Structures are given as C-alpha cells and as structure tokens.
Amino acid sequence: MLVAETYLGHGEDADLAARLADADPVRVVLSDTERQRSRVRTESTEGEDVGIVVARDLADGDVLETDDGTLLVVELAAIEALVLSFADGDVSPTAALELGHALGNRHWDLAMRDGEALFPVPDTRERMLAAVGDDLPEGVETRFESVPPTTFDDADPDHSHGSDGHSHSHGDDSHSHDEGAHSHTHDHGVRTIDGADR
Secondary structure (H helix, E strand, O other): OEEEEEEEEEOOOHHHHHHHHOOOOEEEEEOHHHHOOOEEEEEOOOOOEEEEEOOOOOOOOEEEEEOOOOEEEEEEOOEEEEEEEOOOOOOOHHHHHHHHHHHHOOOOOOEEEOOEEEEEOOOOHHHHHHHHHOOOOOOOEEEEEEEOHHHHOOOOOOOOOOOOOOOEEOOOOOOOOOOOOOOOOOOOOOEEOOOOEO
16 A cells, blocks of 8 residues: 655646656545545545545645655535526625625535625525525525635635636536525624635
C-alpha cells in the first residue's frame, strides 16, 4: 500500500507542475468527508491501495508525496447543490430576509454567487425542494448543480482552501413558489464563491 504523508502544494504551482509533467502520478478521488480527515484509506483510480496521512483539508489538485517518492494527485468528487436564483425575480428585501431567516434556522451550509444562494443537498432533491418550498418568495427559481465541495468551506482559518469557483450545471429543474413568511433570529455565516465572507 502506498502511504502519502507529505503535502507538496497545488498542482498549478510552477515547480509542481513541472514535476508532474515528468512523472506518472497516482490519482485518488476523495469525497467531501474524506478530504477533511487527517487519515484516509482509499484506492487510486487504478485500484491500488492508498493511505493518506496529512493534517489539513485537501483541495482538488493538491499534490502529496508517498513514502517511496511517488506523486499523488487529489481530485474531489463533486457534490449536488440546490441553487436558488434571485437574478430574474423582483424579490422584496423583506421577503429575502424572511427566506434567509427560515433557511438559516435549518443550519444548512450556504454559499452565495452572483445573485444565487447555493445549499448542499443532504438527502434527495424532492426532500430538499419540499423543505424550502413554503418559504420561497414568488420569482425565486430553483435548480440543481454539481459543485466542488470546497464551495461550502467557511471562513474558519483551520480550512486550508476556499472554493475554486468551478461548477457544472446538471438539469434545468427550474420553477418558482408562492411567497411565504417565516421568521426566526439566528446568526449564520455566509460563504461567497469569490472568497469574501459576510
């Protein structure tokens, strides 16, 4: 089994990019949970047993070195997100705040991107839509996207990486809902895709 214990940096770093070009690196695909663990046992994309022992969150494109000098490249499995789009609707500030309070009370991770709110889907699309349906103001459209798990990294300094802003659209499950009112008071952080925290 290969054991990777040395973090070298990101594959786009000039020195590492040159090393990778001259090497035959091992590649692993990690889930969001696995990338945050200090110890992971997994398989490479070629089926070889790999152990990862690093005390940091890993990002897509990170490069590690194994005990025998082999380079290991980390890829992250995408996760599904519910996207609420405010771009085409005329949502009042009051309705937006009521929605924010209602969804914030659920303690879901949240990322903001150009007039859109993104939430990771913990269960099924149907349950996620049912959970938000009564609170969506008129004109807010919903759809689902596959996004990097780093999209939802928070501002905690223990997190090594922010979002890379890369996403893929899957499906056109767009629709809108009637306005609903639901108000609670909680303090929740918001992660913006461009890396600014509010």
